[in-house]
Amino acid sequence: MKKRNSLIALILVLTLVLVACGGNNGKAPANEGEEKTDAETALKIGFVTDEGGINDQSFNQGVWEGIEKAEAELGIENKYMESTDANDYKPNFETLIDEGMEVIIGAGFKMGDTIVEEAKLNPELKFAIVDVDPTAGFDEEENPITVEAPENLLGIMFKQEEPSFLVGYIAALTTETNKVGFVGGQESGIISGFEYGYKAGVDYGAKELGKEIEIMSQYVGNFSDVQKGKAITNQMYQQGADIVFHAAGGAGDGVIEAAKEQDKWAIGVDKDQSEMAPDNVLTSAMKNANVAIYDLIESLVNGEEFEGGTTIYLGLKDQGAVGIAPTSDTHVPQEILDKVKEIEEKIISGEIVVPANEEDYNKN
Structure with a gap:
C-alpha cells in the first residue's frame, strides 16, 4: 500500500513538473509577468502650433523647447503638427489623437474653441492650452463671466x-x-x-x-x-x-x-x-513657455494630479515664468x-x- 501511494505521489510530482516546463518553452504564459519596455510606457505628448509655426523664434518655439527638454530628460515621446492657418487646428488635433498621443498641448488664443471641443470629445485624454483661459467666457451682453471648463483641459496663462x-x-x-x-x-x-x-x-x-x-x-x-x-x-x-x-x-x-x-x-x-x-x-x-510646459510634463511623469478644469496664471512672482532676457546686460x-x-x-x-x-x- 505504501509503495502504491508513493508511486501515485511520484506521478503527480512529475505531472506538475511537466506542466510547468511545457507549453510555453519554459517561459511564463504570454502577458503574465512580462514588463513593458520603456517605449511602451513612455508618456506620449503631442503639440499643435498656431500659425507662427514651430520655428517662429517666439512662442511656439518656446513650447516646443520645453517638450524637447522633457524628451531628453524624462524619456517622453513627442510629435508636433504645424498650423498654417486656423483651418488646420482641428485636423491637426485629430491626427495626434489618432496616433495615440496621451497629452495634447496647443498654443495660442485662436485655437481656444477648437481645443475645448476636442477635450469634450475625448475625455480619456489630457489637454493643455497656452494663452487661453478655458474658464473665461462672455454672456449675451459680452460681459465677462466664469464658465465650466472640461475637466481634462488645463489653461496656462502668463501675465505678459x-x-x-x-x-x-x-x-x-x-x-x-x-x-x-x-x-x-x-x-x-x-x-x-x-x-x-x-x-x-x-x-x-x-x-x-x-x-x-x-x-x-x-x-x-x-x-x-x-x-x-x-x-x-x-x-x-x-x-x-x-x-x-x-x-x-x-x-x-x-x-x-x-x-x-x-x-x-x-x-x-x-x-x-x-x-x-x-x-x-x-x-x-x-514668457518662458518652455519652463511652464516642462514643469507640467514632469508633474505628469511623476504621477502628480492633473489640474484639469482650471487655469493657472504665471507672473514675476513665479520664478522663471516671465522676465527680461538674460542677455539684457549686453546693451543695457x-x-x-x-x-x-x-x-x-x-x-x-x-x-x-x-x-x-x-x-x-x-x-x-
Missing part, C-alpha cells in the same frame, strides 16, 4: 503685461529720440497685455526722467506676415522712433530685420531673441538693470499694478 512693463521702462531710459514703437500681431486680450504693459513702463520711465515720450502703436493683423511687420517698423523708424517692441509672433521677425537694417533697437518677445540680431536687440520680454547698463530689479520687486509686492488692457491703462 509684467515683463512688458520692464522692457518699456528700459526703452524709456534708453531712447535718444523720445519716440518708441509697439508692433502687435493680431488684436486680442493677450496682445493688449503686451501693448499696455509696455506703454505703462515707458510712461513710468518718462515720469522718472521728467520728460514725455511718444509711443507709436500698430498691428499687423496676423502673426505670420514678416514683410508687413518689417514695413510697419521701418515706417516707425522714419517717423523718429529708435526703439520698437513687438508682440507679433513670426511677423515680429520683420521687426527685428528692420532694426538690423536701419541700425536701430528692437525689443524681442516670448523668448530671448538676441541671437537674431545681436547688435540690435536691446532686450526681450520673456547695469545701473538701469538694478533699477529694473527694484521695479520687479515692486510689481511682485503689489506696489506697482501693471495694466493689462486699455481701460486699466487709461485709469492711471
Whole structure:
C-alpha cells in the first residue's frame, strides 16, 4: 500500500513538473509577468502650433523647447503638427489623437474653441492650452463671466503685461529720440497685455526722467506676415522712433530685420531673441513657455494630479515664468538693470499694478 501511494505521489510530482516546463518553452504564459519596455510606457505628448509655426523664434518655439527638454530628460515621446492657418487646428488635433498621443498641448488664443471641443470629445485624454483661459467666457451682453471648463483641459496663462512693463521702462531710459514703437500681431486680450504693459513702463520711465515720450502703436493683423511687420517698423523708424517692441509672433521677425537694417533697437518677445540680431536687440520680454510646459510634463511623469478644469496664471512672482532676457546686460547698463530689479520687486509686492488692457491703462 505504501509503495502504491508513493508511486501515485511520484506521478503527480512529475505531472506538475511537466506542466510547468511545457507549453510555453519554459517561459511564463504570454502577458503574465512580462514588463513593458520603456517605449511602451513612455508618456506620449503631442503639440499643435498656431500659425507662427514651430520655428517662429517666439512662442511656439518656446513650447516646443520645453517638450524637447522633457524628451531628453524624462524619456517622453513627442510629435508636433504645424498650423498654417486656423483651418488646420482641428485636423491637426485629430491626427495626434489618432496616433495615440496621451497629452495634447496647443498654443495660442485662436485655437481656444477648437481645443475645448476636442477635450469634450475625448475625455480619456489630457489637454493643455497656452494663452487661453478655458474658464473665461462672455454672456449675451459680452460681459465677462466664469464658465465650466472640461475637466481634462488645463489653461496656462502668463501675465505678459509684467515683463512688458520692464522692457518699456528700459526703452524709456534708453531712447535718444523720445519716440518708441509697439508692433502687435493680431488684436486680442493677450496682445493688449503686451501693448499696455509696455506703454505703462515707458510712461513710468518718462515720469522718472521728467520728460514725455511718444509711443507709436500698430498691428499687423496676423502673426505670420514678416514683410508687413518689417514695413510697419521701418515706417516707425522714419517717423523718429529708435526703439520698437513687438508682440507679433513670426511677423515680429520683420521687426527685428528692420532694426538690423536701419541700425536701430528692437525689443524681442516670448523668448530671448538676441541671437537674431545681436547688435540690435536691446532686450526681450520673456514668457518662458518652455519652463511652464516642462514643469507640467514632469508633474505628469511623476504621477502628480492633473489640474484639469482650471487655469493657472504665471507672473514675476513665479520664478522663471516671465522676465527680461538674460542677455539684457549686453546693451543695457547695469545701473538701469538694478533699477529694473527694484521695479520687479515692486510689481511682485503689489506696489506697482501693471495694466493689462486699455481701460486699466487709461485709469492711471
